[in-house]
Amino acid sequence: MSEHEEFWDARYSESTRIWSGEPNTMLVTEVEGMVPGRALDLGCGEGGDVVWLARRGWRVTGVDVSRVALERAGEHAKEAGVADLVDLQWHQLGESFPEGEFDLVSAAYLHSTVEMSREAILRAAAAAVAPGGVLLVLGHSGWATWQHTPPHDVHLPSPQEVYDSLGLAEGEWVLERSGEFERSQNSPDGEPGTRTDNVLRVRRLAA
Template identity: 60%
Template sequence: MTDDETHLSAEEYWNARYGSSERIWSGKPNAVLVREVTGLTPGRALDLGCGEGADAVWLARQGWHVTAVDVSSVALDRARDHARQAGVADRIDWQQHDLAVSFPTGTFDLVSAQFLHSQFELPRERILRTAAAAVAPGGVLLVGGHAGHPTWWEHPHPTMRFPTPQEVFHDLGLPADAWEVLVSEEYERDVTDPEGRPAVRTDNVLKVRRLAR
């Protein structure tokens, strides 16, 4: 984050970032979401930090009723367009939230938080604990994250934390008799850097289920 950006609100910061390009992300759902959600019985899903909507649209296509949340009005406008073009607009409720301040109401069969990292100040641990509390009995919390800064960053952000999946689980403080760990792992994926050169990023995933009672 530059000195000029430090005075911005979270919405202003992310609107500026999305407004700097016609599209920021690929328009494809996160591979770990597809891998870990395929086979689950569709129900109500919550997509935190939905960005331009690719994950929410994919979930809706699989039969989920989705609440999709982002702080950026620019991103949400693009996400709505994506959903309309995909024919699933009626299955997605787009909501604007600064998750540091407010959170969607209700409980969900799936809560997905994919790459919820930010150079802007973000109380990630508190948000993920709130996300876990929103999981219905028998439901799943899926948290995907980066294991570190990309190798091409010349000036990594000094305060940005990249916890391991084990650290994420510990930070959640979930009662052992009420949750089960389904997946906790790191993995590598091939990417391209901003110059179009091949690179590798290490990411991680934690998938836990609230036990039905």
């Protein structure tokens, strides 16, 4: 078992549920209205985004390094009645990657305190976007307001840094959104706060 897998299995094993089970708000904002097709969710966790997409007719491949998380995502998909639209795969991203092309590739909050080749993973994500498809990258711009001292020494890139690191071929992509947004996030103790995150959305031009 790799250090990355061990870390995230332990993290998910801390409680019966880590996340809310709801989709990421910005994913909903950016994807609602798109014609459903094939979607890839990198770092799908317990499946909140996977299930939301499948409920809207997307055929979704969800990927995570934690088998604990994938098991919960599978249970969530079954409870939601969309298991037939969901393919959950274990991957150590950076070492292996799902096959095929996708109309939507989403990488939401793909950060880790364990060393991870995030830039290489996002370049692989871009390569997996089908002609006419979208790459959506959500990330943290900074720490939550109640985190007065940064808990980890992790670089949180701006959307421009992410865009530059993708190395997209000129004339083959169009930048549709790049910016920051603020959302509410409570501390583990229930203290209310806010967090500034960022969004990058690029579309591969149709052939």
